[in-house]
Amino acid sequence: xxxxxxxxxxxxxxxxxxxxxxxxxxxxxxxxxxxxxxxxxxxxxxxxxxxxxxxxxxxxxxxxxxxxxxxxxxxxxxxxxxxxxxxxxxxxxxxxxxxxxxxxxxxxxxxxxxxxxxxxxxxxxxxxxxxxxxxxxxxxxxxxxxxxxxxxxxxxxxxxxxxxxxxxxxxxxxxxxxxxxxxxxxxxxxxxxxxxxxxx
Amino acid sequence: xxxxxxxxxxxxxxxxxxxxxxxxxxxxxxxxxxxxxxxxxxxxxxxxxxxxxxxxxxxxxxxxxxxxxxxxxxxxxxxxxxxxxxxxxxxxxxxxxxxxxxxxxxxxxxxxxxxxxxxxxxxxxxxxxxxxxxxxxxxxxxxxxxxxxxxxxxxxxxxxxxxxxxxxxxxxxxxxxxxxxxxxxxxxxxxxxxxxxxxx
Amino acid sequence: xxxxxxxxxxxxxxxxxxxxxxxxxxxxxxxxxxxxxxxxxxxxxxxxxxxxxxxxxxxxxxxxxxxxxxxxxxxxxxxxxxxxxxxxxxxxxxxxxxxxxxxxxxxxxxxxxxxxxxxxxxxxxxxxxxxxxxxxxxxxxxxxxxxxxxxxxxxxxxxxxxxxxxxxxxxxxxxxxxxxxxxxxxxxxxxxxxxxxxxx
Amino acid sequence: xxxxxxxxxxxxxxxxxxxxxxxxxxxxxxxxxxxxxxxxxxxxxxxxxxxxxxxxxxxxxxxxxxxxxxxxxxxxxxxxxxxxxxxxxxxxxxxxxxxxxxxxxxxxxxxxxxxxxxxxxxxxxxxxxxxxxxxxxxxxxxxxxxxxxxxxxxxxxxxxxxxxxxxxxxxxxxxxxxxxxxxxxxxxxxxxxxxxxxxx
DNA sequence: TATGAATGAGGGTTCATTCAT
DNA sequence: AATGAATGAACCCTCATTCAT
Numbered sequence: 134x135x136x137x138x139x140x141x142x143x144x145x146x147x148x149x150x151x152x153x154x155x156x157x158x159x160x161x162x163x164x165x166x167x168x169x170x171x172x173x174x175x176x177x178x179x180x181x182x183x184x185x186x187x188x189x190x191x192x193x194x195x196x197x198x199x200x201x202x203x204x205x206x207x208x209x210x211x212x213x214x215x216x217x218x219x220x221x222x223x224x225x226x227x228x229x230x231x232x233x234x235x236x237x238x239x240x241x242x243x244x245x246x247x248x249x250x251x252x253x254x255x256x257x258x259x260x261x262x263x264x265x266x267x268x269x270x271x272x273x274x275x276x277x278x279x280x281x282x283x284x285x286x287x288x289x290x291x292x293x294x295x296x297x298x299x300x301x302x303x304x305x306x307x308x309x310x311x312x313x314x315x316x317x318x319x320x321x322x323x324x325x326x327x328x329x330x331x332x333x
Numbered sequence: 334x335x336x337x338x339x340x341x342x343x344x345x346x347x348x349x350x351x352x353x354x355x356x357x358x359x360x361x362x363x364x365x366x367x368x369x370x371x372x373x374x375x376x377x378x379x380x381x382x383x384x385x386x387x388x389x390x391x392x393x394x395x396x397x398x399x400x401x402x403x404x405x406x407x408x409x410x411x412x413x414x415x416x417x418x419x420x421x422x423x424x425x426x427x428x429x430x431x432x433x434x435x436x437x438x439x440x441x442x443x444x445x446x447x448x449x450x451x452x453x454x455x456x457x458x459x460x461x462x463x464x465x466x467x468x469x470x471x472x473x474x475x476x477x478x479x480x481x482x483x484x485x486x487x488x489x490x491x492x493x494x495x496x497x498x499x500x501x502x503x504x505x506x507x508x509x510x511x512x513x514x515x516x517x518x519x520x521x522x523x524x525x526x527x528x529x530x531x532x533x
Numbered sequence: 534x535x536x537x538x539x540x541x542x543x544x545x546x547x548x549x550x551x552x553x554x555x556x557x558x559x560x561x562x563x564x565x566x567x568x569x570x571x572x573x574x575x576x577x578x579x580x581x582x583x584x585x586x587x588x589x590x591x592x593x594x595x596x597x598x599x600x601x602x603x604x605x606x607x608x609x610x611x612x613x614x615x616x617x618x619x620x621x622x623x624x625x626x627x628x629x630x631x632x633x634x635x636x637x638x639x640x641x642x643x644x645x646x647x648x649x650x651x652x653x654x655x656x657x658x659x660x661x662x663x664x665x666x667x668x669x670x671x672x673x674x675x676x677x678x679x680x681x682x683x684x685x686x687x688x689x690x691x692x693x694x695x696x697x698x699x700x701x702x703x704x705x706x707x708x709x710x711x712x713x714x715x716x717x718x719x720x721x722x723x724x725x726x727x728x729x730x731x732x733x
Numbered sequence: 734x735x736x737x738x739x740x741x742x743x744x745x746x747x748x749x750x751x752x753x754x755x756x757x758x759x760x761x762x763x764x765x766x767x768x769x770x771x772x773x774x775x776x777x778x779x780x781x782x783x784x785x786x787x788x789x790x791x792x793x794x795x796x797x798x799x800x801x802x803x804x805x806x807x808x809x810x811x812x813x814x815x816x817x818x819x820x821x822x823x824x825x826x827x828x829x830x831x832x833x834x835x836x837x838x839x840x841x842x843x844x845x846x847x848x849x850x851x852x853x854x855x856x857x858x859x860x861x862x863x864x865x866x867x868x869x870x871x872x873x874x875x876x877x878x879x880x881x882x883x884x885x886x887x888x889x890x891x892x893x894x895x896x897x898x899x900x901x902x903x904x905x906x907x908x909x910x911x912x913x914x915x916x917x918x919x920x921x922x923x924x925x926x927x928x929x930x931x932x933x
Numbered sequence: 934t935a936t937g938a939a940t941g942a943g944g945g946t947t948c949a950t951t952c953a954t
Numbered sequence: 955a956a957t958g959a960a961t962g963a964a965c966c967c968t969c970a971t972t973c974a975t
Contacts, residue, residue: 231491548746762949
């Protein structure tokens with residue numbers, strides 16, 4: 134599935150052959166059919182797997198932070214560091230949406246992924262607003278904005294061969310802080326700052 | 334090419350056959366090869382054609398307006414009204430980016446499309462800033478933000494079967510006005526308002 | 534379909550490949566799919582075709598004769614002369630019955646073939662009984678006997694590589710005449726004989 | 734081999750896979766290759782086995798009876814009761830004849846089966862004729878007639894999904910008694926009758 | 934300009950068979 | 955004696971493309 138994800142994310146479903154995948158994985162073509170029902174089945178499993186990993190990543194992200202500013206900052210950093218797998222994920226979700234016969238379990242997992250993404254952001258924003266750190270924004274709406282924009286960045290990186298994802302993310306990040314009414318200072322410094330404030 | 338665009342935009346390149354296109358167009362398969370070199374050639378031509386139409390649309394948009402607020406407002410409305418062809422365009426540009434062998438002329442036309450899109454927005458923003466209507470934002474950066482977010486919206490509409498493009502665009506629009514430091518009032522009313530100010 | 538019948542009647546469905554058929558017919562493999570939906574489709578069409586020819590043969594047989602003795606005699610001779618195509622027909626009907634997914638139109642045509650075979654014989658026998666030429670046998674039952682035995686002969690010719698179909702048919706024929714209470718004399722002589730009787 | 738016979742007799746050789754057989758037998762695919770050389774080898778063994786059982790059945794039949802009428806009557810009853818395995822046997826012999834590479838030992842066993850079948854009938858008929866119970870028929874010829882007709886009945890039962898083997902066998906039986914010049918009375922009654930005659 | 938027929942190449946899939954354990 | 959994993963060869967079928975007309 135790793136090899137498959139790799140290939141499916143740089144070419145489209147149709148142009149990736151089972152032979153490609155098999156030889157990239159160093160196994161016989163038939164062996165793929167020993168583990169997967171069909172090419173579509175492999176694609177579905179690969180997609181599910183990729184989403185599962187992304188969800189896992191989000192889960193760990195959530196566990197790492199109690200502070201909303203830290204979490205949002207980490208969310209952005211995370212996307213810079215994991216831009217490759219995330220791009221891959223967006224790519225195969227896009228491919229899944231065209232052509233592929235709908236598979237309920239895959240539909241579910243995709244929905245779960247986006248719900249979770251929004252939930253993480255919205256949750257943090259809500260807490261930030263409650264704590265008085267952020268402006269009184271609508272948490273879900275704000276989360277959707279960031280999440281959608283992120284997909285836009287990914288798409289751009291597909292279409293433009295020399296697109297600078299890092300720069301685009303940095304841009305989005307600073308804009309987002311601004312939107313939340315929070316100075317776009319590094320997370321750590323910020324936290325210290327707030328602690329200082331708490332002391333008073 | 335109309336039929337081809339239609340098909341290429343709902344399925345992926347691989348799963349659309351020349352026969353599909355031919356029979357949808359009501360002609361014989363071989364006739365397509367009378368007009369186009371190959372399937373890739375047809376795809377390229379279709380893409381060029383779609384981009385050309387989009388550029389044409391932008392040209393007319395520019396011609397329609399001298400006022401930056403009007404133009405930007407129209408740009409958003411335009412995207413609501415033409416969301417179908419725009420979605421199609423984004424879809425085939427995405428498909429082009431994966432798999433398809435690079436074709437210089439297509440690459441150029443895609444670049445021109447995005448440059449033009451940014452130029453239209455950036456130009457208006459610049460003028461608005463000069464006129465003192467907008468905040469002192471960085472015009473190109475602001476234009477990129479809107480343009481990228483728009484692609485994000487399109488992607489979402491692929492991935493989520495019941496995505497509300499209109500609502501997302503309305504959201505983006507109001508946010509954008511806010512970002513520009515301009516009340517998100519209807520364009521017309523706004524224009525009148527400004528004229529009043531000009532009179533003084 | 535001729536080539537296909539040839540091959541399907543000496544090997545079984547599974548061991549005849551489309552390539553075999555194509556190369557035996559001197560055409561490209563893909564061309565077969567231009568005319569037939571699938572291998573099964575070709576098999577079905579071939580079977581239908583073979584049955585249609587057999588029915589046609591029976592129709593001509595019926596038209597040739599008004600005299601019951603002549604018709605029955607010709608029926609036997611016919612089977613000797615056409616033993617090859619008849620064997621082929623029985624073979625593919627057998628193959629159709631195992632494995633092949635039922636196809637209504639094929640089922641129908643097979644039924645029609647056997648009904649017609651029995652009808653031809655039974656009709657003649659009935660007329661012969663009415664004319665007082667034959668014993669008072671049950672026409673349908675007698676027809677079924679001959680028809681079933683004939684299939685037995687065909688089967689034997691598959692199983693035993695050196696089976697003498699002609700001898701077996703001759704045997705059946707003479708037995709059948711005996712069963713009908715009619716001297717197994719050559720048809721012509723017989724007819725003359727009867728004419729003589731009619732004169733009196 | 735039991736499972737294999739079962740499967741080979743309802744589908745054709747090509748469409749029965751080793752996996753089918755293995756899973757029907759509740760064992761691993763590879764285990765079949767521990768006991769048999771190849772799929773063909775398994776088929777051959779299965780066929781031999783089935784023939785051996787049929788021969789065994791005939792042997793017991795012969796041992797059960799000294800009286801020709803009893804034996805022939807039992808032969809018919811036997812075919813009614815064992816119509817399923819006999820059908821299976823005919824089916825795989827037919828399949829063997831098409832496609833399968835000839836295997837001498839299998840050819841032999843098939844020949845032995847038919848020889849034995851004819852021998853049993855012919856022997857009884859001969860004795861019956863000698864005893865004056867039957868008409869002066871040619872024993873071998875009569876035996877062949879019955880044996881061949883029986884195969885015809887089996888074939889019919891393959892081709893026609895709702896064929897009544899029992900009825901067809903009853904028909905053949907009564908006809909056969911008639912042919913032998915022997916009233917088609919139940920075997921038991923008949924035997925008693927004859928004993929009475931013997932007494933005088 | 935338009936088509937029906939034909940083809941070569943290749944792709945997904947299956948399956949008998951083997952291997953390591 | 956038994957199995958899960960692995961493979962090579964082949965088969966059905968599709969499809970972009972071309973040819974003859």
